[in-house]
Amino acid sequence: MLRKIDTFLLCLLVTVGLASIMPCRGVGVSVFNTLAIIMIANMFFLQGARLSRRAVAEGITHWRIHLAILSCTFVMFPLLGMGLHRLLPGMLDGAMWTGVLFLCCLPSTVQSSIAFTSIARGNVAAAICSATLSNILGIFLAPLLVGLMFGRHASGGGGGIMPIVLQLLVPFIAGQVAQPWIGEWAHRHKKLLAFSDRGSILVVVYTAFSEAVTQGLWHRLPPAQIGRVVMMDTGLLFLALGLAYLAARAGRFGRSDRIAILFCGSKKSLASGVPIASVLFAPSDIGLIVMPLMIYHQVQLFICATLARRFARQADDPPVPVQGAGETCSRPGS
Structure with missing residues (x-):
């Protein structure tokens, strides 16, 4: 069965189309840039x-799976990207390789x-902690890795580490400080907050694509390049x-842990990536x-939705005994 079209994907496509037809200009650029900064700070x-300190404390003890997932995210991926760039330098132009x-x-x-x-x-508890820890560390590690890859050009549009601290880290810490008072409210209004999160991404995308369109984006990006x-x-x-x-x-992880490593270790966050890009690169x-x-x-x-359904079907099938097989699924904290 075909997966239902993601509503957020449609919103992104509409936003890109709107920026292509009616990009913001003049005073509108300053207005949308300011709005994007405010909404990004609010998102973090x-x-x-929303982040429960107790959940992090309980899950962080399963350190082997967290180390495996973080290694995939912040070590394996950069090495893969640099390797592909070295092997296939002419496949994409400079800006697209920078994006990859x-x-x-x-x-x-x-x-x-x-x-x-x-x-x-899979191991949901470990996935929650690892994915959350990945996003927290990503505030520091993503700009650091970008700096290592691109040198001085990585901060050309953002002025170094201070924009990261002021726009991303300070709001996040403020949210953690306020968590005892507003954490319960945040959990009760997940849909409203999800709308706020996605809205901030759409504003940043519209602002970024408006700037790019006025600079001749679609003349620089032919369909073959896409x-x-x-x-x-x-x-x-x-x-x-x-x-x-x-x-x-x-690493001899059990089935449930392997699933968590597979899905957490192969993903990349659009929600974090767009705000970080807006800080690190020129508009x-x-x-x-x-x-x-x-x-x-x-x-x-x-692709991951297809894989997840396949793993679920395998879990529903009765196990086939295999002589000498003694693997069991590990549990959080085992």
Whole structure:
């Protein structure tokens, strides 16, 4: 059965189309830039408010699986990106390669990683903690990795580490401080807050693509280039899935842990990536740079949804006894 079209994907496509037809100009640029900064800060504040300290404390004891997932996210992916760039330098132009390498530096998703792990009957508790920890560390590690890859050009549009601290980390810490008072309210209004999160991404995407369109985005990005980006993102995802699964088996993780490593270790976060890009890169470059990330986001949803359903069917099938097989699924804290 075909997966239902993601509403957020449609909103992204509409936003890109609107920015292409009616990009903001003049005073509107300053208005939308200010609005984007406010909404990004609000998004990270609410993330801090929603994050339960108890859940992190309980899950962080399963350190082996967290180390495996973080290694996939922040070590394996950058190495894959640099390796593909060295092997196939002419497949994409400079801006698209920057976008691919940038997405390799980003943290994992939270919601879809947990959702797919749950569907596949994996270790959900570990997925929650690892995906959350990935996003917290990503605030520091993503800019650091981008700096290592691109040198001084990585902060050309953002002025160094201070914008990261002021726009992302300070609101997150403020949310954690306010968590005892507003954490329960945040959990009761998940749909409203999800709308706020996605709305902030749409505002950033509209602002970035408006700037890019006025700079001649679609003249610089022919359809053939988009097709090659789709091929590159798909190949990158399959490589990440395969290597993550092999690493999990080599580490002798149980089935439920392998599933969590597979789904958390192969994802890249659009929700974190767009705000980080808006801080690290020049406004005129963001539209092109986030294009590979937007495409990867949709590719990972479709392929991982298919894999999750397959794992779920396997879990529902009666086990076939195999002589000498004694593997059991590990549980959180085992």
